[in-house]
Amino acid sequence: MDQKEFEKLLLTVQKPGRYSGGEINSVIKDKEKVDVRFAFCFPDTYEIGMSHLGMKILYSLFNEREDIWCERVFAPWVDFESVMREKSIPLFALESRDSIKDFDFIGFTLQYELCYTNLLNMLDLAGLPLRSADRQSLSPIVVAGGPCCCNPEPVADFVDLFFIGEGEEVDLEVIDLYKEFKKKGGSKRDFLREAAKIEGVYVPSLYDFSYGEDGTITSVTPRDGAPAKIRKRIMRDMDKSYYPEKFVVPFIEIVHDRAVQEIFRGCIRGCRFCQAGFIYRPVREKSADTVNRQAKALCESTGYDEISLSSLSTSDYTQLEPLLNKMLEWTEPEHISLSLPSLRVDNFSKELLDKINHIRKSGLTFAPEAGTQRLRDVINKNVTEGEIFRTCKTAFEGGYTAVKLYFMLGLPTETDEDLKGIAELGQKIVDLYYSLENRPKGKSVSVSISVSTFVPKPFTPFQFEPQIEKEETERRQKVLKYSNTCKKVNLSWHDSSTSFLEGAFARGDRRLCGVLESAFRKGCKFDGWNECFDLDKWSEAFKENGIDPLFFSARKREYDEINAWDHIDCGVTKEFLIREHEKALAAVTTPNCREKCSACGAACYGEGVCFEKR
Amino acid sequence: MRNVRLFYIKTGRMKFLSQLDMNRLMTRVIRKSGLPVWYTEGFNQHIYINYAVPLSLGFEGLYEIMDIRITDDEITPENIAKQLNSAAPDGIEFLRAAKPVKPTVEIAFAEYELIFPDEDNGIYKDLREFLSQESVVCLKKDKKGRMKEFDIIPKIKKTEFLSNKVLLVLSAGNEGNLNPSLLLSAFFENTGREPVFCEVKRLMLFDRELKPFV
Numbered sequence A: 001m002d003q004k005e006f007e008k009l010l011l012t013v014q015k016p017g018r019y020s021g022g023e024i025n026s027v028i029k030d031k032e033k034v035d036v037r038f039a040f041c042f043p044d045t046y047e048i049g050m051s052h053l054g055m056k057i058l059y060s061l062f063n064e065r066e067d068i069w070c071e072r073v074f075a076p077w078v079d080f081e082s083v084m085r086e087k088s089i090p091l092f093a094l095e096s097r098d099s100i101k102d103f104d105f106i107g108f109t110l111q112y113e114l115c116y117t118n119l120l121n122m123l124d125l126a127g128l129p130l131r132s133a134d135r136q137s138l139s140p141i142v143v144a145g146g147p148c149c150c151n152p153e154p155v156a157d158f159v160d161l162f163f164i165g166e167g168e169e170v171d172l173e174v175i176d177l178y179k180e181f182k183k184k185g186g187s188k189r190d191f192l193r194e195a196a197k198i199e200g201v202y203v204p205s206l207y208d209f210s211y212g213e214d215g216t217i218t219s220v221t222p223r224d225g226a227p228a229k230i231r232k233r234i235m236r237d238m239d240k241s242y243y244p245e246k247f248v249v250p251f252i253e254i255v256h257d258r259a260v261q262e263i264f265r266g267c268i269r270g271c272r273f274c275q276a277g278f279i280y281r282p283v284r285e286k287s288a289d290t291v292n293r294q295a296k297a298l299c300e301s302t303g304y305d306e307i308s309l310s311s312l313s314t315s316d317y318t319q320l321e322p323l324l325n326k327m328l329e330w331t332e333p334e335h336i337s338l339s340l341p342s343l344r345v346d347n348f349s350k351e352l353l354d355k356i357n358h359i360r361k362s363g364l365t366f367a368p369e370a371g372t373q374r375l376r377d378v379i380n381k382n383v384t385e386g387e388i389f390r391t392c393k394t395a396f397e398g399g400y401t402a403v404k405l406y407f408m409l410g411l412p413t414e415t416d417e418d419l420k421g422i423a424e425l426g427q428k429i430v431d432l433y434y435s436l437e438n439r440p441k442g443k444s445v446s447v448s449i450s451v452s453t454f455v456p457k458p459f460t461p462f463q464f465e466p467q468i469e470k471e472e473t474e475r476r477q478k479v480l481k482y483s484n485t486c487k488k489v490n491l492s493w494h495d496s497s498t499s500f501l502e503g504a505f506a507r508g509d510r511r512l513c514g515v516l517e518s519a520f521r522k523g524c525k526f527d528g529w530n531e532c533f534d535l536d537k538w539s540e541a542f543k544e545n546g547i548d549p550l551f552f553s554a555r556k557r558e559y560d561e562i563n564a565w566d567h568i569d570c571g572v573t574k575e576f577l578i579r580e581h582e583k584a585l586a587a588v589t590t591p592n593c594r595e596k597c598s599a600c601g602a603a604c605y606g607e608g609v610c611f612e613k614r
Numbered sequence B: 001m002r003n004v005r006l007f008y009i010k011t012g013r014m015k016f017l018s019q020l021d022m023n024r025l026m027t028r029v030i031r032k033s034g035l036p037v038w039y040t041e042g043f044n045q046h047i048y049i050n051y052a053v054p055l056s057l058g059f060e061g062l063y064e065i066m067d068i069r070i071t072d073d074e075i076t077p078e079n080i081a082k083q084l085n086s087a088a089p090d091g092i093e094f095l096r097a098a099k100p101v102k103p104t105v106e107i108a109f110a111e112y113e114l115i116f117p118d119e120d121n122g123i124y125k126d127l128r129e130f131l132s133q134e135s136v137v138c139l140k141k142d143k144k145g146r147m148k149e150f151d152i153i154p155k156i157k158k159t160e161f162l163s164n165k166v167l168l169v170l171s172a173g174n175e176g177n178l179n180p181s182l183l184l185s186a187f188f189e190n191t192g193r194e195p196v197f198c199e200v201k202r203l204m205l206f207d208r209e210l211k212p213f214v
């Protein structure tokens, strides 16, 4: 399309900077001189996608290769989508503005279930058939990666090939295989068959599912030499793993508008509700030197004046203090602020607090997740009230007056007592504040409590548990609301209707593909956005396909049931998950990986925390 | 430490940047360039940048001005511009750096080029007629956000109609800035025309004597 014409249209929509391209460090190549064009698609808005670290890593990694040109694609917001549809502008890549229909790969990263309709919408906007079976030529190959791919089944009919686990190595192996096939004019079918032999690759069309009368899966059978179990790939040595020296720096403000430096992957904690805590096992750290060097390069190439350390639990980084000392040496004179998200309560020392204070006062947040010690033991969140109070005391005496607490509602075994415990904890923190002699003078305290609805996820010990239904969720929200009587405690919760959808898709199987397509045809998209989510359309879509979402979300699953994701191997074994589930029901905690190994299975990768000296 | 005035252009994709986006971008460009610049002091330290006359989203500018402070006395103006250009994205180009001659409050006029790429010459005739009226009163928000009546005609210093474009010199700066968007919307509204697309480019900033501002 004529560039002038295109830019004219951009001036008619909100935030044209989402679509303009041309950002600092974006990569432009000569398309005649590359062998493989890769459209890296993030199925949400520019502001969200551009904040995502995985995309930045793979974008740079692919573009380091001379023969690959990787470009970025985001879901156009509804205003621009209607312009695109009206003017017949196909979905394009930001760098070249070329239609992605003719690319070699269209790759999606699936970070949350509520983006699935956007995946379909983007394929449709690109002018491609939605279903893998209807796209017969070798290119484009539609691939997907990201945490949702640990249960890829709900989108299995649309995606040709999934990357299971961390993509840095396996993606390139698949691209190389594709190059061979492109050169010799091979077929898509043969390519997929070959690709399925690469460790970490799942080709859903090579697996047949059969179901019993009660609707559960009776067997999953691989064909054409595809493996019975698909083992996730991981980067074994984080110090040798690729990390970008440059990030594309957006013009418009995005969600996390700063340099991001990864410090380790995985989490030692094993909180039983948290999928990330299991699927990224084992913990693998980068050395403080590597982190420091990479962080510095990143700040220099981007001009960012803020850098944040990224991991699932910053304070579990074994070299945090030496790292902070190293980094402060250059961040301070360079006017760079250092942020440390996801610090945990239980090892949040006064010294550490001072160091962050040193740079910039950020908010004080805790995630006890449950209101009573009993329930915290059930979910293995090893945080005690005493520890919370100790940290709050230090923080209040250090000048903080606002505390934010995160909880979940609907956890397994939860009772009304546990809900009341949430409000009580808030009240106790307020009381603590006023009991302190040296609290900030003349200031009042504010405790905000944010409550999300728990959704059981695959590869967690709660994968066997039913998700509570809508009415019960609403009843519990009321219990919570009426148990809070303190004006300084501000309670908020998320609407529960999206969590029902999230629940069905998290543990659903490929019979949901039809539902997804129906919902998309009815106009569902951006389901994670309140202004777009349409419960009625979804209910119709389920009804038309004769599928009850509660079958997937609200049913207790026996240990011997074949789950839709049982043929995916994330390192942790089902036996371990069962053990953990039983311990949860008995409210028995499990020590973290550094205290004691619980033989989860992830040691099979031969690296990381499993081999640290204890 | 010295004050340095930067003259730059903002074209192409850069027209999609609002003033806020521009500020974020320039901060990063300066940091990336490694120039030794002065930061404001106090709680929220940031690079000192003073933009002469902000440019609206959608417009291109060929004579944009911003002032910064350099803490190093050695570096030459040529090298300042060169260093910044090495960090700038396509569409931003630093033309030169120089010692400021006048304070930016003395900017009084700006010259704009307006092109209606999809219209025939008739529209320029209509615009010419519209602008030749004694007075055209429209509503404009004042600094406190209240709507106030505002006559645009006295704010038009010069007009030059060519066959396929028009050049306008309009009041700019602190004393009664006239944004071409306001002029255009008044034109469409008063003549009952459908609003159409117009490319706007700011060509020059002038002082009170209509000399290029330096």
Ligand code: SF4
Binding pocket: A281, A282, A283, A592, A593, A596, A597, A598, A599, A600, A601, A602, A603, A609, A610, A611
């Ligand atoms: S094998 Fe042991 S140390 Fe390794 S991740 Fe599992 S529980 Fe942790």
